[in-house]
Amino acid sequence: MNNSNNTNPHCTNPLRLDGKTALVTGAAGGLGHSFTRCLLEAGATVIVSGRRRESLESLRADLPQYADQIHIVVMDVTDELSVTEAFNTMTDDIAVPDVVVSNAGVATSRKALDLTGADWDRVVDTNLKGCWLVCNEAARRLSAINQGGSIIMISSILGHRVAGNVAPYAAAKAGVEQLTRALALEWARFGIRVNALAPGYIETDLNRDFFASEPGQKMIRRIPQRRLGQASDLSGPLLLLASGLSDYMTGSTLVVDGGHLQSSL
Numbered sequence: 001m002n003n004s005n006n007t008n009p010h011c012t013n014p015l016r017l018d019g020k021t022a023l024v025t026g027a028a029g030g031l032g033h034s035f036t037r038c039l040l041e042a043g044a045t046v047i048v049s050g051r052r053r054e055s056l057e058s059l060r061a062d063l064p065q066y067a068d069q070i071h072i073v074v075m076d077v078t079d080e081l082s083v084t085e086a087f088n089t090m091t092d093d094i095a096v097p098d099v100v101v102s103n104a105g106v107a108t109s110r111k112a113l114d115l116t117g118a119d120w121d122r123v124v125d126t127n128l129k130g131c132w133l134v135c136n137e138a139a140r141r142l143s144a145i146n147q148g149g150s151i152i153m154i155s156s157i158l159g160h161r162v163a164g165n166v167a168p169y170a171a172a173k174a175g176v177e178q179l180t181r182a183l184a185l186e187w188a189r190f191g192i193r194v195n196a197l198a199p200g201y202i203e204t205d206l207n208r209d210f211f212a213s214e215p216g217q218k219m220i221r222r223i224p225q226r227r228l229g230q231a232s233d234l235s236g237p238l239l240l241l242a243s244g245l246s247d248y249m250t251g252s253t254l255v256v257d258g259g260h261l262q263s264s265l
Contacts, residue, residue, distance in 0.1 A: 019043075022039045022045070022098075023090070024036050025103050031234070033231075042242075046066075047097055050104070083133045098148070101238070106122060132179060153197070156199060200258055203230060204231070229257065
């Protein structure tokens with residue numbers, strides 16, 4: 001028998017984030033900008049971080065209607081001291097973020113035999129070590145104040161399958177997904193959920209010319225939906241993982257790729 005009093009509290013405003021404080025690393029980049037706007041539109045206070053203040057100021061200037069909701073904190077995710085100092089600033093001046101979008105990342109397109117140790121370190125330190133440093137610092141502070149949260153790792157379909165000339169990036173993203181599962185296991189007891197979002201090929205200013213070329217068009221034809229993803233295609237999955245609708249999800253990866261993993265990369 002149905003009980004009319006047994007309602008789902010998440011279904012009133014299921015994807016609203018009012019009262020939440022979100023941190024987006026790598027916020028000034030293409031996906032970071034889109035993630036920031038998405039979280040702001042859902043009602044969150046958003047801390048935008050990156051290495052260059054001027055890029056973050058430009059991001060805030062692009063979103064004047066949300067200026068009061070945006071806080072800027074400069075942080076180099078590969079530098080442990082920088083991460084600690086940034087979280088000190090957040091804790092003292094804003095809040096400990098209870099939604100963390102670990103988005104900072106870099107890539108290189110070079111054959112493995114042409115890579116240097118510096119190339120490897122730059123990609124792996126940013127995409128994997130940086131993710132660990134930020135998420136660990138957030139979880140340490142959330143657990144200290146007895147507060148749960150949602151950590152969202154930004155992975156890639158290249159963490160599942162590989163393409164040419166992306167060895168350090170693919171290795172780092174595979175590591176991000178295993179890190180997601182390991183931290184989800186450890187931090188569930190603190191009410192901290194850790195999940196990953198794995199985009200396929202998303203159109204940005206940096207890749208638009210390539211995908212307009214014949215090799216790019218050939219790649220698009222291998223995507224079952226026969227189109228590139230748009231940054232907006234990630235908004236729903238992002239809000240799902242950030243909101244209470246995913247309270248019983250941890251250690252999961254949401255793949256958003258137009259079916260690309262079911263085809264050839």
